[in-house]
Amino acid sequence: MRDFLVNGTRILTDDAIADAVVDLSRELSNRGRVEVVTFPGIVEGALATTWMSVGAGIPLLMVQADTGLPVSIAGSELAVWAIRRRRHEIEQTSTGKDR
Numbered sequence: 001m002r003d004f005l006v007n008g009t010r011i012l013t014d015d016a017i018a019d020a021v022v023d024l025s026r027e028l029s030n031r032g033r034v035e036v037v038t039f040p041g042i043v044e045g046a047l048a049t050t051w052m053s054v055g056a057g058i059p060l061l062m063v064q065a066d067t068g069l070p071v072s073i074a075g076s077e078l079a080v081w082a083i084r085r086r087r088h089e090i091e092q093t094s095t096g097k098d099r
Contacts, residue, residue: 001013001014001015001064001065001066001067002014002015002018002062002063002064002065003062003063003065004018004021004041004052004060004061004062005061005062005063006052006061009043009044010043011041011042011043011048011050011052012041012042012043012065012067013039013040013041013042013050013073013076014072014073014076016076016077016080017039017040017041017073017076017079017080017083018062020079020080020083020084020087021037021039021052021054021060021083022060022062023083023084023087024037024054024055024083024084024086024087024090025054025055025058025060027087027090027091028054028055028056028090029055029056029057031056031090032056033055033056033090034053034054034055034056034057034058035053035054035055035086036051036052036053036054037051037052037053037054037083037086038050038051038079038082039052039076039079039083040073040074040075040076040079041073042073047073047074
């Protein structure tokens, strides 16, 4: 499990989602772009759908979280697939502006 720290709020999510978000953020940063990514997480102890801006000029802080919580979060596999698909779409365009 990993935590994203955003404006004083901790967003706990599983490793696969965290890695996919970081990879997408890196790809967007390389192209000078920003997008909003959606994924399931745990905020203040409750399951939540999170929306987070990632990309160029947006600091991203993630830490390893050692918790006794479940290893996966409901909906995480679909979120990982969607985030990775989006990164692939961006990689396939010369400008990264396919929308």
